[in-house]
Amino acid sequence: DAGVTQSPTHLIKTRGQHVTLRCSPISGHKSVSWYQQVLGQGPQFIFQYYEKEERGRGNFPDRFSARQFPNYSSELNVNALLLGDSALYLCASSLPGQGGEQFFGPGTRLTVL
Amino acid sequence: AQKITQTQPGMFVQEKEAVTLDCTYDTSDPSYGLFWYKQPSSGEMIFLIYQGSYDQQNATEGRYSLNFQKARKSANLVISASQLGDSAMYFCAHSPGYSSASKIIFGSGTRLSIRP
Secondary structure, eight states: OOOOEEEOSEEEEOTTOOEEEEEEOOTTOOEEEEEEEOTTSOOEEEEEEETTEEEEEOSOOTTEEEEEOTTSOEEEEEOSOOGGGOEEEEEEEEOTTSOOOOEEOOOEEEEEO | OOEEEOOOSEEEEETTOOEEEOOEEEOOOSSEEEEEEEEOTTOOOEEEEEEETTOSSOOEETTEEEEEETTTTEEEEEESSOOGGGOEEEEEEEEESSSSSSOOEEOOOEEEEEEO
16 A cells, blocks of 8 residues: 655745645545654644544644645645745644554655745 | 653664663643654654553564653653664654544654664
8 A cells, every 4th residue: 555645755945935735645544634844853733634624733823724635635835935934844644543653754845945 | 732852862872782762741631642753864754653641551563662651751762672774863752632633742853873
């Protein structure tokens, strides 16, 4: 079975632009979470979606938004990019209710110039 | 609010030795999960081991074991017989509730380097 996939793998944007990151969960997983990992730090929770509904939101500004589609894939959108948005963006999928791991994708490396 | 503390920014260990990575957590949740993830230089987060707060026994997965001391709120990772491929960043993490459908709070990580 394919793992969690993310696209693109790398992205370079300039300040003020908008970006869309995509994630496809493992087949059968209905929950998708997004994390931001700034260099040298642990990942920070951004959003969690389950069955197309937002179930959790981290301490991020409204410039960050996300959605989940009927096939459980997800998009993370960031508007008005700032230099500080440069990070590795990780997507994770899971089977809710099993009390266990979240499976992470390889991430999208975003650089804002 | 939940908080994960990893006090060892970096560690050097000789190959084949055992290593313990420290993790303490702070939570008011009655039930929760604790995780350890490995992140090689490639960036992907690799799940290692999970411990539920109501689990009576310490979790083990191959060479990995989790030393869970609930009263002390610690969840140290023990790697037995370390290998060169174990060199990576290691993150301790917490999720509220007993379901994986919850946000995970990560610590700041420990960089483990294995010497040949």
